[in-house]
Amino acid sequence: MRVLLTGGAGYIGAHVAVALLARGHDVVILDNFSNSKRAVLERIERIAGRAMPSYAVDLVDLSATADVFEREAIDGVVHLAGLKAVGESVEQPFRYYRNNLIGTLHLLEAMQRFGVSVLVFSSSATVYGDVSAPPFTETMPTAPTNPYGRTKRMIEQMLEDIAESRADVSFIALRYFNPVGAHESGLIGEDPAGAPNNLMPYVAQVAVGRRERLYIFGDDYPTPDGTGVRDYIHVMDLAEGHVRALEFAAERRGYDVFNLGTGRGASVLEVVRTFEAVSGREIPYVFAPRRPGDVAVSYADPSKAERLLGWRATRDLAAMCRDAWRFQVRHPYGIDVGTAAKGERS
Ligand SMILES: NC(=O)c1ccc[n+]([C@@H]2O[C@H](COP(=O)([O-])OP(=O)(O)OC[C@H]3O[C@@H](n4cnc5c(N)ncnc54)[C@H](O)[C@@H]3O)[C@@H](O)[C@H]2O)c1
Structure with missing residues (x-):
């Protein structure tokens, strides 16, 4: 498949890119580099031994997002672009709702316009909150306790509603637990700006x-x-989970949600x-x-x-x-x- 990877220059995105390329898929990266470095792109290519197109685009910009679909024949999307710091989301909720929700709406709109129906979305275990006791299963009630977690839950609900209303789409939300570690080459890894939150x-x-x-x-x-x-999970295990989820999504229709943890x-x-x-x-x-x-x-x-x-x-x-x-x-x-x-x- 030719896969659009939003947030592909970020920590998890870079590892997902490597896993997709290793599996023989083509990757097109879209990132606004608000929390990542362009130098990561060459490193992905170095590990994979293959080149890939990349676009410096903000998903909040609908026409720039649609342009990427215009130029690339995309078969499916892995959507990781988003802001992710819990504490920051409490201080700046508007910024989180704007970036995460509007960015996702624009991506979905561009997908619909260009007939792309397969999407894998990075959700988070934070949606479970503290109303249920672990181990968390996907059917347990959700109750996120901060704006970041609420953006994740709202996006899950958007995907579920859209999949309910249209017979042609296949959407999957992956609830990550705690991704850690790095690719074994040592070329890509978690590289936070400022003091790490994790x-x-x-x-x-x-x-x-x-x-x-x-x-x-x-x-x-x-x-x-x-x-x-x-529940710490190696980022390469997580990345391989995305490849499986994407291939599963391409074979079916509707909405589903999966935990990715150990x-x-x-x-x-x-x-x-x-x-x-x-x-x-x-x-x-x-x-x-x-x-x-x-x-x-x-x-x-x-x-x-x-x-x-x-x-x-x-x-x-x-x-x-x-x-x-x-x-x-x-x-x-x-x-x-x-x-x-x-x-x-x-
Ligand atoms: N790292 C974790 O512990 C964790 C846990 C659960 C879920 N997640 C989710 O996984 C995804 C990736 O996380 P990460 O740890 O790799 O974060 P990251 O910040 O390293 O990567 C996110 C990428 O998205 C880009 N981005 C943000 N907003 C954008 C926009 N509007 N348009 C285009 N690009 C944009 C950033 O520049 C960055 O490269 C996020 O959605 C995050 O919420 C992460």
């Missing part, structure tokens, strides 16, 4: 000496060691200990108060994806830490950043 890149930056210590939010959760438990939770301290073991570095940490909105335990029931997509995560926590560490060692201050950024140490 655990693994923070741990990696402490290990490499870019930050002094890790702050662990909460040591009094009802978990075996008191720290929060999450089904196993790991605590913050377990991640720290595993990272120390694979990197040989000590990770100094201090405990800080719980963050509002954080749940104690979250992990997936991934059995639906295994049953219907024939997909299962295969890489363990040690592999996730090893691959994240390889990327960090190669790019201590990020892709294309020299040592001038060292003043950032905090």
Whole structure:
């Protein structure tokens, strides 16, 4: 298939591009580079050994988005473009609703105009909120607790409603748990601008000496060691899940939703200990108060994806830490950043 990959220069997008190309699909990347670097594109091509077209386009711009469909014969779309920081979404809800909802509406409009009917969308486990107990299954009630999570849930509902009203479309929402790690080449990985919002890149930056210590939010959760438990999934397992979902979507019609997780939770301290073991570095940490909105335990029931997509995560926590560490060692201050950024140490 010739696949339009929105957000393809981002962390997950770059890995999805590599997985699609490895499987023999053609990839066209659309990204506004608001949270990614253009240098990632050549790295994807280097890993894949193939070139791909890319467009610097903002999905909020409908005519620029439609132009991409005009120029490329697209068979299906993998839609990852979006803003994703929970805390930022609480401070700037308008920006999140505008970017994530309008961007998606424009993409759907362009798809309809050009007769493209297959879409895989990146949703999030955050849609489950804290009304149900893990393991989360796709049929459990959803109750996102912040504007970011609500944009994800609203988009799922949009997709479901449109699929209900039209016999020709095939839409799939993938609810990711906690993607971590990097491609084993060490050429692409999680490269956040500023202080990381997520655990693994923070741990990696402490290990490499870019930050002094890790702050662990909460040591009094009802978990075996008191720290929060999450379902970490290797980003290449996640990327391969997209390939399966896309191929599944191309064979059927309607709307469906799948968890992509391992089904196993790991605590913050377990991640720290595993990272120390694979990197040989000590990770100094201090405990800080719980963050509002954080749940104690979250992990997936991934059995639906295994049953219907024939997909299962295969890489363990040690592999996730090893691959994240390889990327960090190669790019201590990020892709294309020299040592001038060292003043950032905090
Ligand atoms: N990383 C996670 O932990 C996680 C978990 C669950 C879901 N997700 C979702 O997966 C998707 C990808 O996440 P990521 O971690 O790779 O984030 P990312 O920020 O690295 O990638 C998102 C990409 O989308 C681009 N983008 C944003 N708005 C755009 C717009 N209007 N038009 C064009 N491009 C735009 C950004 O420049 C970036 O390259 C996001 O939708 C995110 O919400 C991520």
